[in-house]
Amino acid sequence: MTQVKAWAAFEAGQELKPFTYELSAPESEEVEIEVSNCGVCHTDLVFIDNEWGMTPYPFVPGHEIVGRITCPCLLMIET
Numbered sequence: 560m561t562q563v564k565a566w567a568a569f570e571a572g573q574e575l576k577p578f579t580y581e582l583s584a585p586e587s588e589e590v591e592i593e594v595s596n597c598g599v600c601h602t603d604l605v606f607i608d609n610e611w612g613m614t615p616y617p618f619v620p621g622h623e624i625v626g627r628i629t630c631p632c633l634l635m636i637e638t
């Protein structure tokens with residue numbers, strides 16, 4: 560388990576607040592990434608404000624990331 564420190568919206572239209580959660584270990588078809596940079600785009604703003612009526616709160620915005628894969632042993636390449 561990895562503890563993640565993030566900023567999250569807890570209600571539609573509210574400011575982001577510090578949020579900590581536990582991340583489970585990667586499964587067989589997943590990789591673990593140490594995020595170095597994260598962007599917030601218009602889609603994140605739509606989700607923060609629940610404009611599509613489907614935002615699960617608390618919601619951590621920032622799905623566009625740059626980072627380093629820290630567990631390459633999980634990569635499976637088909638030939």
Ligand SMILES: [Zn+2]
Pocket residue numbers: 600601602603622623
């Ligand atoms: Zn985006």
